[in-house]
Amino acid sequence: MKLLQCPINGIRPLSEFTYGGEYRDMPDPDTCTDKEWAAYVHYRNGAPGLKKEWWYHGPSGTWFIAERDTMTDKVSRTYIAGQEEKQ
């Protein structure tokens, strides 16, 4: 069974978690071009590497960030968004 560290609840089985996609900054819809907005909506960084991702712990309703290498599937750390420095 794969395990994942929830920043609130500690190590839990992976089946309790949902993947939320890569963490990405949203462009300002008022100032960006249509092309930039379409790229934000549709395009993804599909190449392998160390990525910041959204994950969700279902039983406790916690969204958090995991830094994971998508080639090896190894998670290097997890933290609540915005609380990176406290870790």
Add this chain to the structure above:
Amino acid sequence: MPLGLLKYGLSREYPAPRYFRDCTQPKKSYDAVIIGGGGHGLAAAYYLAKDFGITNVAVLEKGYIGGGNTGRNTTIVRSNYLTPEGVNFYDASVKMYEDLSEELDLNLFYSTRGHFTLAHTESAMRTMRWRAEVNKHVGVESYVVGPDEISKACPQLDIQCSGQAPILGALYHAPGSVARHDAVAWGYAKEADRMGVEIFQMTEVTGIDVKSGKVVGVNTNKGYIETNRVLSAVAGFTPRITDMVDVETPIVIHPLQACVSEPMKPWLDTILVSGSLHVYVSQSSRGELVMGSSLDPYEVHSTRSSLDFVEGLTTHITDMFPFLSNVKVVRQWAGMADITPDFAPIMGKTPVEGFYLDAGWGTWGFKATPISGKTMAETIARDMAPDLIKPFRLSRFEDYELTGEKGAASVGH
């Protein structure tokens, strides 16, 4: 053929001809370079040579031919999709498959079995009716059947699914077939090679040389090759190739797993799919049950398989066929599926002149091998995509003209 076999038996030396030449060092330049020696890339090479007389072509494969997703799928060929553009496209592919053994002079074990997509809920029945109507509209033989007809075609199936998810009906698709997938790659390789195409195995592309928006060559582990036309047909490796030319795509990579059971006497002569139970199953000509499921839930660039997958899949398979509880799984594997947001491929030209893309094949690539090869060959030869694949152009995302295809194997209904 029996006489041919006799020749093999009596010969002191092994007289079987090689399927394709053992090319090791690429030439200095080619008219076109195809990255990826899977079914799609080899088919494109074959149709470039056959339809357009372009034979100065190199196919570069970083492993061995047909060793990627061509050899990892569950070999189902069908066209009962949901959108008219999808159905038209896959129907053209099914029709090509029907004559392909003859054309490639190689037995692909193409076997038309009929294909049932089972519905366990009213909402799934609604989707089946929708798909049946779209299919009929474009002339594909699909219709909705009830539990009695399913039982008649497959008496071993527990219609109640152990009481967990009773089957209400199914979408029946008469042309649904299975084929030997590696034979498809080898058949295309053999005929492409015969017409002069050069196939390089263990040859990895490390970079693509672009000058003022045009492709001028590719870097490989066997040196630099000049060319102004490059086709990328690399499925799960697509983002790594598109990064070389700075082309953005929506493709993300999820593993797709499958497994086979130990061989049994033939008992399952149809193909069964259940979107709700995330299962598709058919029996191969070797007697193994070939079983697949939906995508792994998050991005990983690896072909490792997991226990979670077999546990989940076999739970559902034994709901459908309780008597299989004693049958063993003998082999499991995974492929890297290149998934698009609208479950349709990305085919045709890109913002980089001379760089063509045949990607986004996710869980629906094998069945499209002949038609994608043919249409991509035309795209490369004429530098213009034929009408059949225009709905699948890369620019559809910037134009917000997605296809809305939900007939893919990975989609639950």
